[in-house]
Amino acid sequence: MNLEERMNALERRLELLESGQAWEAGPPVPQGERWAVGRLQTEFADEDEPNGGVLFAGSVRLPTDEQYGWQARFTTGDIIEDDWSETADCLAALGSPVRLRLLRAIMGGRRTAAELAEVDGVGTSGQIYHHLRQLAAVGWLHTAGRGRFEVPEGRVVALLVALASARR
Structure with a gap:
């Protein structure tokens, strides 16, 4: 202009x-x-x-009535020149169907390990905690106190973008 x-x-x-x-x-x-x-x-x-x-x-x-707005803007150079090896763990954490079930349940309102144990196909409580730790280690989850897990506010839309970009 x-x-x-x-x-x-x-x-x-x-x-x-x-x-x-x-x-x-x-x-x-x-x-x-x-x-x-x-x-x-x-x-x-x-x-x-x-x-x-x-x-x-x-x-x-979200189904819990929580609202989020988010945006991120990157130049092509920012992305191409970035260290992609650091991104691998973050993407790998989403590569597990069990972890995706857990994330879906958490975004749907189930926030404690006891509530998450009711989800079909997520395994034992020990396995659930293993998956939750993996998701938390790369930033897809954090603990909200009293054994409650949440997707951090700045990651809700980013998670949906990652899932949407994987659709065919």
């Missing part, structure tokens, strides 16, 4: 502000099937990142 376009956009926002109407920050959202891609192309074009990037975002309400 050149200087004249920015000035025009600023004047429009000022007019809306003075009239008491709300306005949307940033350039207008492109319409169509890939509106988010169009928006990102515009956003990354304004930066010194010629290779673009990715944005993950979500606004969710």
